[in-house]
Amino acid sequence: MSSTGAKAVPDRRRAILDAAVRVFARQGFHACRVSDIADEAGVAYGLLYHYFPSKEEVLNTLFLERWGVMLQMIREVDAEQIPVREKLGAIASFIIDSYRHDPDMMKVIIVEVTRAANSFGQTHLGQIREAYRMIGTIVTKAQREGVFKPDIDAEFAAMTFYGAIEQVLTGWIFGLLPQGDEAFERAKQMVVETVCGGLEVARAPAA
Amino acid sequence: MSSTGAKAVPDRRRAILDAAVRVFARQGFHACRVSDIADEAGVAYGLLYHYFPSKEEVLNTLFLERWGVMLQMIREVDAEQIPVREKLGAIASFIIDSYRHDPDMMKVIIVEVTRAANSFGQTHLGQIREAYRMIGTIVTKAQREGVFKPDIDAEFAAMTFYGAIEQVLTGWIFGLLPQGDEAFERAKQMVVETVCGGLEVARAPAA
DNA sequence: GTGGATAGATTGACTGGTCAGTCAATGCGT
DNA sequence: ACGCATTGACTGACCAGTCAATCTATCCAC
Numbered sequence: 001m002s003s004t005g006a007k008a009v010p011d012r013r014r015a016i017l018d019a020a021v022r023v024f025a026r027q028g029f030h031a032c033r034v035s036d037i038a039d040e041a042g043v044a045y046g047l048l049y050h051y052f053p054s055k056e057e058v059l060n061t062l063f064l065e066r067w068g069v070m071l072q073m074i075r076e077v078d079a080e081q082i083p084v085r086e087k088l089g090a091i092a093s094f095i096i097d098s099y100r101h102d103p104d105m106m107k108v109i110i111v112e113v114t115r116a117a118n119s120f121g122q123t124h125l126g127q128i129r130e131a132y133r134m135i136g137t138i139v140t141k142a143q144r145e146g147v148f149k150p151d152i153d154a155e156f157a158a159m160t161f162y163g164a165i166e167q168v169l170t171g172w173i174f175g176l177l178p179q180g181d182e183a184f185e186r187a188k189q190m191v192v193e194t195v196c197g198g199l200e201v202a203r204a205p206a207a
Numbered sequence: 208m209s210s211t212g213a214k215a216v217p218d219r220r221r222a223i224l225d226a227a228v229r230v231f232a233r234q235g236f237h238a239c240r241v242s243d244i245a246d247e248a249g250v251a252y253g254l255l256y257h258y259f260p261s262k263e264e265v266l267n268t269l270f271l272e273r274w275g276v277m278l279q280m281i282r283e284v285d286a287e288q289i290p291v292r293e294k295l296g297a298i299a300s301f302i303i304d305s306y307r308h309d310p311d312m313m314k315v316i317i318v319e320v321t322r323a324a325n326s327f328g329q330t331h332l333g334q335i336r337e338a339y340r341m342i343g344t345i346v347t348k349a350q351r352e353g354v355f356k357p358d359i360d361a362e363f364a365a366m367t368f369y370g371a372i373e374q375v376l377t378g379w380i381f382g383l384l385p386q387g388d389e390a391f392e393r394a395k396q397m398v399v400e401t402v403c404g405g406l407e408v409a410r411a412p413a414a
Numbered sequence: 415g416t417g418g419a420t421a422g423a424t425t426g427a428c429t430g431g432t433c434a435g436t437c438a439a440t441g442c443g444t
Numbered sequence: 445a446c447g448c449a450t451t452g453a454c455t456g457a458c459c460a461g462t463c464a465a466t467c468t469a470t471c472c473a474c
Contacts, residue, residue: 046462054460
């Protein structure tokens with residue numbers, strides 16, 4: 001019973017990562033000290049450097065861990081044989097549920113990486129771009145099927161869609177928008193309806 | 208001829224602000240040193256502290272100067288008697304033209320303030336919120352006129368619209384999206400068409 | 415079982431470098 | 445000669461990362 005039994009040896013590396021999420025969310029990456037993370041994890045200062053080569057690498061690890069899960073999800077959604085609306089709905093649901101489940105983690109990823117294109121965004125630009133690219137693929141397919149207008153660039157549409165979701169999360173993160181289960185479900189519907197159906201009331205098809 | 212004549216005394220304060228835009232855009236607020244700004248402005252280190260109480264206050268000044276112009280523009284657009292599409296188009300045009308005219312300045316505002324909600328965004332949350340609020344008002348009016356669907360929250364729609372624009376600017380800033388006069392004009396049209404008309408091809412109004 | 419050897423985990427005081435902000439001195443226009 | 449503009453060396457604080465010392469688990473010889 002030495003490997004994965006209950007109450008196994010405490011996983012300090014995990015404890016440090018979890019503590020870092022809380023500290024980064026509370027104080028921001030630049031504003032916090034490495035000792036804040038160590039204290040939050042209940043661990044000695046030096047131990048962080050036993051598991052990670054630098055403070056930056058802690059954030060990188062958190063981001064890659066989480067972003068990888070999202071990319072995988074988009075990949076799977078894209079492969080399914082369902083209408084575009086459902087595909088985009090699934091992506092919106094996943095991201096919003098991620099926030100509901102772990103708001104601190106999403107705050108760190110968005111505020112410190114995704115929207116911090118100067119510092120960490122630069123490092124992970126490739127990963128971030130990959131998400132846009134895959135959403136763009138979904139849009140392109142819908143255009144080929146005649147469901148989406150052909151005269152709006154797919155990559156542009158992808159940025160609009162993802163940008164809208166991220167903007168709403170940012171609104172929740174900084175208390176600009178009301179939160180709660182109802183708001184989350186409504187947001188999922190509204191973001192898809194806005195991007196796919198538009199804000200205008202339905203009008204007759206062009207002659 | 209002492210006040211505003213050509214070749215008046217060099218305005219060091221202005222020189223510092225202009226230099227700060229370039230330096231912040233190039234290196235980021237946190238990564239740059241005060242001496243970088245002074246050097247770029249061709250001015251002694253200490254002079255910056257003659258005109259500004261701190262490094263932060265330089266950024267605050269830049270942001271408030273520029274953001275105020277934008278708020279004023281939205282206020283004027285809102286007051287006009289034109290269709291929603293034109294109102295939103297005017298806002299999109301203004302922001303995109305601002306980027307065309309001074310990309311460094313827009314980069315600084317977006318990267319260091321608007322999307323840095325942890326540090327400076329917090330300070331200026333009120334100002335940022337005011338922009339969302341005014342766009343929301345435009346949406347609400349359109350809903351009352353029956354032009355926009357009533358079942359999408361106006362504040363939500365406002366964030367989607369503004370978020371889409373900001374996401375596209377971010378795409379330009381970090382080289383994810385092609386730039387140029389054509390791209391800029393296309394973007395203006397596409398952002399309005401996407402948010403108002405939706406990505407889906409026109410369908411008949413619901414029975 | 416007991417001693418003790420080995421390796422990895424853990425500790426936290428310390429170092430070196432960085433940099434925002436200060437200030438006394440100097441320049442210059444009026 | 446007065447006051448504002450300008451200079452840049454200096455200070456004090458801060459903090460990421462290092463490292464030698466200590467602890468603990470595991471295993472082997474006997």
